Amino acid sequence: DADVTQTPRNRITKTGKRIMLECSQTKGHDRMYWYRQDPGLGLRLIYYSFDVKDINKGEISDGYSVSRQAQAKFSLSLESAIPNQTALYFCATSPRGHGVDTQYFGPGTRLTVL
């Protein structure tokens, strides 16, 4: 079984709809991250959490919110989806430590907003 899972893997929705992407991990890591990937732009960090009670904005947090329900679960929400949020979204985890260590990525969720 995969250590970092994302659901759904694909989603097509309409402008204005609320969408939640979910991430679960069995690696026992304290730290979790949400990224989006756009062609030619690499990955950009949306939010990250260093433990259950810690939430931090990343480079591009506007239009997104997150919830860290437990050590193993980190959800990303789009309150009112818009077409330029069409992208590939990745969840990642890393162990606790000084700075940021190796990140382990999920398989990605492809989101299309029409």
Added chain:
Amino acid sequence: GDSVTQMEGPVTLSEEAFLTINCTYTATGYPSLFWYVQYPGEGLQLLLKATKADDKGSNKGFEATYRKETTSFHLEKGSVQVSDSAVYFCALWSNDMRFGAGTRLTVKP
């Protein structure tokens, strides 16, 4: 803000050729530096990392040296294989995580 700039692709090489993918960065403080690889249809995997100046990261024949004086972390491999075909991302962690745009490598037999 912090940023990573890597050479644009795509890069196409013949098997056993030498590979260099350039990466330079701008950051406050002393960032940790990473190379990640993404195979088609998959998430990213760490290839190698370096956490302080002059450190050399290495894995699977790939190497990169953290050069603080030139703010660079260039990826090299002496002899590429077809199985190395993928997209390579340079990244840094300082205040948060920043990735380069990615370089697509295709290795032909």
